[in-house]
Amino acid sequence: MATTFFFYDLETTGIKSKEGRIMQFAGQRIDTDLQPIGDPENIFIKLTPDVLPDPDAVLLTGITPQQTQLEGITEFEFLKHFEKVIATPDTIFVGYNTVRFDDEFMRCLHYRNFYDPYEWHWKDGKSRWDLLDLVRMTRALRPDGIEWPFTEDGVPTNRLELITKANGLDHEHAHDALNDVIASIAVAKLIRDKEPKLFEYLLQLRNKKDIKQFLSANQTFVYSSGKYSNDFMKTAVVQLIHQGDDQQGALVYDLRHDPTPFAALSPQQLVERWAWTKDPDAPARLPVKTMKYNRCPAICPTGLIKDDSVQRRLGITLDLIEANRNKLAALPELRQNIVQAQQLMDEARQTMYGNESDQEAEEQVYSGMFDDHDRNLMRVVRSAEPSQFERFAADFHDARLIAMLPRYKARNFPASLTDDERKAWDDYRNDRLFAGGDQSRLGRFFHRLGECAEDAKYTDMKFLLEELQLYGQSIMPAEIDEGVAEN
Numbered sequence: 001m002a003t004t005f006f007f008y009d010l011e012t013t014g015i016k017s018k019e020g021r022i023m024q025f026a027g028q029r030i031d032t033d034l035q036p037i038g039d040p041e042n043i044f045i046k047l048t049p050d051v052l053p054d055p056d057a058v059l060l061t062g063i064t065p066q067q068t069q070l071e072g073i074t075e076f077e078f079l080k081h082f083e084k085v086i087a088t089p090d091t092i093f094v095g096y097n098t099v100r101f102d103d104e105f106m107r108c109l110h111y112r113n114f115y116d117p118y119e120w121h122w123k124d125g126k127s128r129w130d131l132l133d134l135v136r137m138t139r140a141l142r143p144d145g146i147e148w149p150f151t152e153d154g155v156p157t158n159r160l161e162l163i164t165k166a167n168g169l170d171h172e173h174a175h176d177a178l179n180d181v182i183a184s185i186a187v188a189k190l191i192r193d194k195e196p197k198l199f200e201y202l203l204q205l206r207n208k209k210d211i212k213q214f215l216s217a218n219q220t221f222v223y224s225s226g227k228y229s230n231d232f233m234k235t236a237v238v239q240l241i242h243q244g245d246d247q248q249g250a251l252v253y254d255l256r257h258d259p260t261p262f263a264a265l266s267p268q269q270l271v272e273r274w275a276w277t278k279d280p281d282a283p284a285r286l287p288v289k290t291m292k293y294n295r296c297p298a299i300c301p302t303g304l305i306k307d308d309s310v311q312r313r314l315g316i317t318l319d320l321i322e323a324n325r326n327k328l329a330a331l332p333e334l335r336q337n338i339v340q341a342q343q344l345m346d347e348a349r350q351t352m353y354g355n356e357s358d359q360e361a362e363e364q365v366y367s368g369m370f371d372d373h374d375r376n377l378m379r380v381v382r383s384a385e386p387s388q389f390e391r392f393a394a395d396f397h398d399a400r401l402i403a404m405l406p407r408y409k410a411r412n413f414p415a416s417l418t419d420d421e422r423k424a425w426d427d428y429r430n431d432r433l434f435a436g437g438d439q440s441r442l443g444r445f446f447h448r449l450g451e452c453a454e455d456a457k458y459t460d461m462k463f464l465l466e467e468l469q470l471y472g473q474s475i476m477p478a479e480i481d482e483g484v485a486e487n
Contacts (some may be wrong), residue, residue, distance in 0.1 A: 003090045003125075004037060005030045007188075008104045009062045009180040013047065014054035017104035020362040021051050023063045025078065026177035027086065029072060034189050038130070041086065042178045044072035044468055048411040049475040050429045052445045055452055055468055059113050061175050064467040066168075066228040070133060075113050078414035089124035090291035096160050096184045099295045100268035102209060111365040112404060113412075114378040119385035129189075129206045131184055132158065132297035138191050140219060140313055141304050145194040152364045156230045201300065208246065208293040215243055215250060220325060223252060224298040232315045237302060238289070239325055242339045246293060248346075251289050255324045262286060264333050267340035271348075288338055360432075361403035383403070386416035433475070443470055 008027035028040040036452045047053065047065040058064060073081075097103055107117040121128045135158050139148050149162035160183055161174035167377040192199040202399060205214060214221070224235040238252035255261065265273065273286040291297050302321070311317050330333070370378065374397050381392055389409050396402050402457070408416060410425040417425060433441045451470070452458045453465055 001088045001125075002094065003032060005032070005034070005092050005095050006086060006092050007181050007185050008041075008102065009095055009100065009177040009184065010105055011063055011175065012057065012178045013051060015025065015101075017101075017108050018359070019051075020105065020108075021045070021047055021053075022105050022109060022263070023053070023061070023065075023068050023072075024177045024266045025082075026181050028181050028185065029086075029091075030185060034192065035471055040178060040181065042080075043078060044068045046072040046074050046079050050411070050432055052433060052441050052472065052475075053468070055445065055465070058082065058468060059452065059458060059461055059464055062464065064470045066467055069279065074412045075109060076451070079110065079113055079115060079311060083115075086362065089126065089128065091126045093121050093126070093128040094131060094184070094188070095131045096180065096187070099128060103128060107398060108362075108365050112362045112402075113408060114381050116370075116375065116378075117365055121254075127207060128296065129203060130296050131188055132295065133224050133228075134191060134199065134202050135163065135187065135203065136226070137222070137298040137300065138195055140224055140235035141300075141310055142195045142198055143224070143313075146190060154284065155235060158234075160187065178184045178412040183363055198304075200299075202298055205299065206296045209291045211297065211299070212243070213350070215240055215297060215316060217302055218256070218299075220302055220321065222300045222302060223289075223290070223291065225289065228254075233313050235314055237305065237314065237316055237321050237464045241288065241328075241335050242342075247309055248342070249290045249292040252289055253328060253338075254289070255321050255328075256314075257284070258285040258324055259328045259331055261336060263334050265334075265337065267337045267344055270337055270341035271392070272345050286338075286341075290342070361400040363399050367400065368398075370398055370401070374401060377401075383409075386413040442472065442476065 005283060006027055006029050008025065010022050010026075011023055011024040012020050023046050024044050026040065026042045029037040034455075038274070038338050044063070045068060047068045047261060053065060093103070101122065106120065110120060111117040118127065139156070139158065140144070147166040148158055149159070149166040151157050160180060164183045167187075168182060168192065172184075174180065186200075204461060205211065219240045221238060221240075222235060223238045224233075228236050230232045236254045236256060239255055241251040241253050243250050262270065262273065270286055273283060276285065276287065301376055303318075305314065306318075375396055377392060378401070380392075381389065384392070389405055393402050393405050396405075396428055404426060406421060407428065410421065410428075420454060436448070446469075449465055452461075458465065
C-alpha cells in the first residue's frame with residue numbers, strides 16, 4: 001500500500017490528556033505530493049457526564065458539551081471508524097504540535113476504550129511526524145522565501161494562525177480543528193516548495209531507530225526545540241552528553257555556553273542550576289536539555305550552519321562551537337554529574353507527582369503494557385455485546401482493565417446499564433466530580449465560570465458561559481443541584 005499522510009488536529013476539554021477528552025477530531029488524508037485524497041474528516045465526540053470541560057478551552061474553541069452530545073458520536077463509535085478508515089497501513093500521522101499534545105490525547109482515548117495506546121501510530125508501517133519543529137528549524141536555518149511573523153512586542157513567533165496570515169494562506173477560523181488541518185497542510189506545502197531538501201531530510205529522520213543512529217554518527221549537531229529561546233530561533237548547536245534508554249532520552253549541552261563554570265558543581269548543585277527561574281540575579285542556568293527519541297526531534301548535522309547569517313541567528317560561531325566542545329570533552333566528571341543530576345530530578349518528580357497507581361485506572365496509561373492474554377481479551381470486549389461485558393471482568397489479569405470495564409460500558413452504552421450498574425456509575429461520577437466541596441472539580445468549574453462572567457473580555461461570549469452553567473447543572477445529582485439552585 002502506498003504511503004500517505006494523514007494531517008489531523010483535535011479540540012479538547014483542556015490541556016491534561018489523562019483526564020481530558022477530545023471534543024472534535026478533524027483530518028485530511030493527502031498523498032506524498034501533498035494533494036488531498038478523499039473528503040476530510042470532521043467528527044464531534046460526545047462528552048460523557050463524568051467530565052467537566054475547562055471553561056477556558058470552551059471559550060477558545062466555541063465547542064460546548066451540548067454540541068458534542070447533539071452532533072457527536074461515542075468514543076466507541078469513533079474508534080471503530082478510526083481503525084477502519086483512518087489508521088490504515090503506511091499512514092504517517094502529521095499535525096502542528098501533535099506529537100506533544102494531540103498524540104497524547106489519542107493514546108489516552110485508545111487506552112480507556114480497550115485498545116493498545118500505541119499501535120495506531122506504529123503498527124503496519126504507520127508512523128508520525130510533527131510540523132512545528134520543522135517550522136522552527138526552517139526559520140532558523142533556511143528562512144528565505146517565507147514571511148516569518150513576530151508578536152506585537154517584536155518577538156519571533158511560530159503560531160500557526162500568524163504564519164498563515166503572514167504568507168497569505170487560508171486560515172479563516174483558528175482553533176477549529178478542520179481549519180487548523182487545512183492551514184497545517186498549507187504550511188507544509190509552503191516549506192516543501194521553498195526548502196524541499198530540509199523538508200525531506202526531517203521527514204525521513206522521524207523514527208526512534210533513525211534518531212539513535214544519527215546520534216551515534218553525530219555527537220555534535222543542530223537541534224531545534226521549543227525548549228530554546230526565541231532570541232535564537234528556538235535552535236542550538238549541541239553536544240551529546242549521554243544517550244540513555246527510550247524513557248530517559250538523550251542529554252545534550254548547548255555549545256553557546258562555556259561549561260567551565262559548572263565543572264566544580266555537585267549533582268545536587270547542578271539540579272538547582274537546571275531549574276528555570278525568573279530571578280534575574282540567579283546564577284547561570286545549566287544549558288542542558290533532555291531530547292526524547294520518540295518525539296520526532298528536529299536535528300541535523302552542523303554542516304547546515306556554515307553560512308555566517310545562520311550563525312548570527314543562532315548566536316554562535318564555528319570557533320565557539322569548537323572551543324566549548326573541547327572544554328566539555330576535558331570535563332568527564334561534569335558529564336557524569338549531569339547524568340546523576342538527571343537521575344535526581346527523575347526521583348524528585350516521582351516523589352512530587354506520585355505513581356500512576358495513585359490515579360484512577362483511566363489515567364494509568366503509562367503504568368505498563370498489557371500481557372498477551374489481556375490484549376486478546378481486549379479485542380473480544382471491543383466486539384462483544386454490552387450484556388456480555390460482566391463475564392469478562394474476572395478474566396483480566398490487569399487490575400486497570402477490571403476497574404475500567406464498567407465505566408467503559410457506562411460511557412459508550414448507557415442505555416444498556418442495569419439498575420445496579422447505573423447506581424455504581426452515579427456513585428463514581430459523584431465521587432469524581434463532587435467530592436471535596438469548593439475544591440471539587442465541580443466547585444472549581446463553577447468558580448471559574450463566575451470569574452469569566454465578570455471579565456470584560458468575555459462579554460461577547462455570554463452564550464457559551466450560560467451553556468457551560470447549564471451543562472454543569474445537568475450532570476449534578478438532584479440533591480446537589482437543589483443546593484446550588486438555592487445559592
